[in-house]
Amino acid sequence: MEPEAPARAVTPVRRPEDSDRSLRPTTFDGFVGQTRVVNNLKTWLKAAGAAERPLDHTLFTGPPGLGKTTLATLVSRVLGSTLVMTSGPVIERPADLAGMLTKLRRGDVLFIDEIHRLRTHIEEYLYSAMEDYRIDVSIDEGPYAQSVSLTLQRFTLIGATTRSGLLSKPFRDRFGIQERLVAYGDEDLAEIVRRSAKVLEVEIDEDAANLIAGRSRGTPRVANRFLARLRDVALAAGGPAQGIDKEIAIRGLEMLGVDAQGLDDMDRRILEVLAESPGTPVGLKTLAVATSEEDGTIEDVYEPYLIVRGYVRKTARGRILGPKGYELLGITPPLAPAESGQGKLFS
Ligand SMILES: Nc1ncnc2c1ncn2[C@@H]1O[C@H](COP(=O)(O)OP(=O)(O)OP(=O)(O)O)[C@@H](O)[C@H]1O
Ligand SMILES: [Mg+2]
Known part of the structure; x- marks a missing residue:
């Protein structure tokens, strides 16, 4: 099950009010950070251009809101090709896919978002399209059904997924290019904030941009969402001339x-549940019940940031507080099992 976008300001999952489209950079130059991925892509694009062949099939993986869809649109722009966008769960029948594939011209890009959610038979149907640029299309139904083999133009499939672990190996192996996006550093996020502020036509000072960056959980989408809300706070406070300064940002x-750590109530609830039994791992399901949240949502949406920043640790038997978690809650970490065992012996 895919996590629903929770109604919280810091969720990296897309919410309807997010202005992803208007804030999306339209050139690689406007795409901040992810230097390794961007340089790789430029190389593959150049090579494909030099050899006058379509780009290899490409897979973008990484948490929500880091720029997978943005990169797909940039690649297609550089190729000067048509971009056809669809998403894993909406393709129900092979015929849906065949309809899209047969319309693609040489070098066009078919972008499949949430590609881990493709139905298995659709995924298998894609194999021959990706590899041999051929598909079988059935004509007629029932006992007289026949199928004809169609040749496709050499297109590029770009897949995006937040859960690369859910893709089967044979499927993954069919992507010649695989790039993983990682959380952004605060400097990159501050630059994204300043860039977006220009698009939204709002002034923002250095302190405010840094403040937003530090609380955006490494995620451009979250930074952009904060910026849009702060613009409104600024507008309400002083009219169009009022920009976003530190005070407005705070x-x-x-x-x-x-809060100052970029955590919200839900994060704190998770930390508090773990704090109830310091040192004892709490299973994902238990955590889900205790916080009234879906386990998949905790795993994909809340937890990654808490783990990266050291608030939570994942062990084989469940989640426990990390060093930063103890510090934040003002709890002394329990002694390691060996030490506490000894402690009992002598007490
Ligand atoms: N490197 C970047 N530079 C500038 N803006 C960025 C960058 N990456 C992402 N953004 C901004 O963040 C928003 C979200 O990016 P995007 O939609 O590409 O994320 P995604 O990885 O496809 O997320 P999802 O997994 O939810 O589909 C975009 O509107 C874009 O404005
Ligand atoms: Mg996307």
């Missing part, structure tokens, strides 16, 4: 329920 982020 006040606005507080209104959104985001």
Whole structure:
């Protein structure tokens, strides 16, 4: 099951009010950070151009809101090709896919978002399209059904997924190019904020941009969402001339329920549940029940940031507080099992 976008300001999952489209960079130059991925892509694009062949099939993986869809649109722009966008769960029958594939011209890009959610028979149907640029299309139904083999133009499939682990190996192996996006550093995020502020036509000072960056969980989508809300706070405070300064940023982020660590109430609930039994791992299901949240959502949406920043640790038997978690809650970490065993012996 795919996590629903929770109603919280810091979720990296797309929410309807996010202005992803208008804030999306339209050139590689406008795409901040992810230097390794961008340089790789430029190389593959150049090579494909030099050899006058379509780009190899490409897979983008990484958490929500880091720029997978943006990169797909940039690649297609550089190729000067048509981009056809669809998503794993909406393709129900091979015929749906065949309809899209047969319309593609040489070098066009078919972008499949949430590609891990493709139905298995659709995934298998894609294999021959990706490899041999051929598909079988059935004509007629029932006892007189026949199928004809169609040749496709050499297209490029770009897949995006937040859960690369859910793709089968044979499927993954059919992507010649595989790039993983990682969380952004605060400097990159501050630059994204300044760039987006220009697009939204709002002034923002250095302190405010850094403040937003530090609380955005390494995620451009979250940074852009904060910026849009802070613009409104600024507008309400002083009319169009009022830009976003540190004071507005602090006040606005507080209104959104985001604290200085970029954590919100739900994060704190998770930490508090783990703090109830310090040192004892809590299973994902138990954590889900205790916080009234879906286990998949905890795993994909809340937990990654808490783990990266050291608030939570994942062990084979469940989740426990990490060093930063103890520090934040002002709890002394329990002694390691060996030490506590000894402690009992002598007490
Ligand atoms: N490197 C970047 N530079 C500037 N803006 C970025 C960058 N990456 C992402 N963004 C911004 O973040 C928003 C979200 O990016 P995008 O939609 O590409 O994420 P995604 O990885 O496809 O997310 P999802 O997994 O939810 O589909 C975009 O609107 C874009 O404005
Ligand atoms: Mg996307």
